[in-house]
Amino acid sequence: MEFLGGLGIATIIFYGGYQVIKGISTPGTFFSFLTALFMLYDPVRKLTNVNNTIQQGIAGAKRVFGIIDIVPDIRNSVTATDLPKISTGIDIQNVTFAYEETPVLKNINLSIKAGEVVAFVGMSGGGKTTLVNLIPRFYDVTEGRILIDGSDIREVTIESLRGQIAIVTQQTILFNDTVRNNIAYGNIEETEENIIQAAKAANAHDFIMNLPDGYDTVIGEQGAKLSGGERQRISIARALLKDAPILILDEATSSLDTEAEIEVQDALENLMKGRTTLIIAHRLSTIRNAHRIIVLANGEIMEEGTHESLMEKRREYFRFYTMQFKDEKRNGIENNRQ
Numbered sequence: 145m146e147f148l149g150g151l152g153i154a155t156i157i158f159y160g161g162y163q164v165i166k167g168i169s170t171p172g173t174f175f176s177f178l179t180a181l182f183m184l185y186d187p188v189r190k191l192t193n194v195n196n197t198i199q200q201g202i203a204g205a206k207r208v209f210g211i212i213d214i215v216p217d218i219r220n221s222v223t224a225t226d227l228p229k230i231s232t233g234i235d236i237q238n239v240t241f242a243y244e245e246t247p248v249l250k251n252i253n254l255s256i257k258a259g260e261v262v263a264f265v266g267m268s269g270g271g272k273t274t275l276v277n278l279i280p281r282f283y284d285v286t287e288g289r290i291l292i293d294g295s296d297i298r299e300v301t302i303e304s305l306r307g308q309i310a311i312v313t314q315q316t317i318l319f320n321d322t323v324r325n326n327i328a329y330g331n332i333e334e335t336e337e338n339i340i341q342a343a344k345a346a347n348a349h350d351f352i353m354n355l356p357d358g359y360d361t362v363i364g365e366q367g368a369k370l371s372g373g374e375r376q377r378i379s380i381a382r383a384l385l386k387d388a389p390i391l392i393l394d395e396a397t398s399s400l401d402t403e404a405e406i407e408v409q410d411a412l413e414n415l416m417k418g419r420t421t422l423i424i425a426h427r428l429s430t431i432r433n434a435h436r437i438i439v440l441a442n443g444e445i446m447e448e449g450t451h452e453s454l455m456e457k458r459r460e461y462f463r464f465y466t467m468q469f470k471d472e473k474r475n476g477i478e479n480n481r482q
C-alpha cells in the first residue's frame with residue numbers, strides 16, 4: 145500500500161509539473177490538487193486497517209458463538225409440562241449422584257413437606273451443596289429420582305421449576321453491573337420500591353447508600369468492589385425479592401459478622417415462614433429453629449431430627465454442637481483477654 149501510494153504521488157507530481165511547465169494548468173491549481181491528495185492519503189491508508197479489525201472481529205465472534213451454541217446437558221424433555229406452585233412437598237427417592245466415578249451422594253431418601261424448614265449440617269465435602277443443587281436441576285441425578293408434588297423434576301419445564309426456587313449460593317454470583325440490576329437479577333419490571341425494600345430486609349440498604357452512586361454503583365466483576373459480607377447481603381436481597389415458594393440457603397450468612405448475621409437472620413426467618421426451605425449452615429446456632437435437621441456425612445444421611453432430639457441422642461450432631469460451642473466459648477474468653 146505504501147509503495148503504491150508513493151508511486152501514485154510521484155506520477156502525479158511528474159504529470160502535474162509537466163502540465164504547469166507546458167502552461168496547460170496554473171501552479172495554483174496544481175498545488176491545491178496536490179494538497180488535497182496528501183490529505184486524502186491518510187484516510188485511505190486507515191481504510192486498509194479496517195480489514196484487520198474485521199478479521200479480528202470474525203475470529204472473536206467464532207469463539208463466542210462456539211460457546212453460545214453449546215447444547216446444555218440439562219434440557220427440557222419433549223413432553224415437559226409446567227410445574228404448578230408447590231403444594232405437597234419434595235420427595236428425594238433413592239438418589240445417588242456422582243460428578244465423575246465415585247458417588248458423592250449415596251442412596252438418599254428424604255421427604256420434605258411443603259412449608260417445612262429443613263437444615264443440612266455435616267462435615268465439609270459431605271455433599272450438602274451437591275444435594276441442594278439437584279433440586280433446581282443444576283445437575284441431574286445419577287440414580288433415583290426427585291419429585292415435587294409427585295412430578296419428576298426431569299419431566300417439568302426448567303423455567304417453571306427454577307421460577308419457584310430462590311437460592312443463595314455458597315459462592316455469591318454477581319455481575320459487573322449496578323447494585324439495582326444485581327438485586328433485580330434481570331427482572332426489568334421490578335419496581336424501585338420493591339428493590340429497596342428487599343435491600344432493607346437483607347440489611348444491605350445502609351451500605352448501598354454509602355456507595356459512590358448508591359443503587360447505581362457498578363460493583364465490578366463478581367462484585368469485586370464489595371466485601372464478602374456485602375456481596376452476600378446483595379445475594380440475600382435478590383432471593384428476598386424473588387419471593388419464591390422454595391428457598392435454598394447455602395451458607396447464606398457465613399461471611400457476616402455476628403451482629404450483621406443476627407439482623408439478616410431475622411429477615412431470613414421472616415422469609416422462611418410458610419416457605420419450603422432447605423438451609424445449610426456451619427454455624428449451628430443459626431439452624432436451631434429448623435423443623436428438622438439432617439446430618440450428612442460422606443454422602444449419606446447419618447441422623448435426622450429436631451435440635452432437641454438430636455442433642456438427646458448424643459451422637460454426630462451432639463458432637464458437632466458441643467465442639468462448636470466449646471470453640472465459641474474459647475474464642476469468647478480470648479477476646480475478653482484482649
Ligand SMILES: Nc1ncnc2c1ncn2[C@@H]1O[C@H](COP(=O)(O)OP(=O)(O)OP(=O)(O)O)[C@@H](O)[C@H]1O
Nearest residue numbers: 243244248266267268269270271272273274275314
Ligand atoms: N463440580 C464438581 N465436580 C467434581 N467434584 C465435585 C464438584 N463439586 C463438588 N465436588 C466434590 O463433591 C464432594 C461434595 O461436595 P459438596 O460441595 O457437596 O460438599 P459440602 O457438603 O457442600 O461441603 P462444604 O460444607 O465445604 O460446602 C466433595 O468431595 C467435592 O470434592
Ligand SMILES: [Mg+2]
Nearest residue numbers: 272273274314
Ligand atoms: Mg457446600
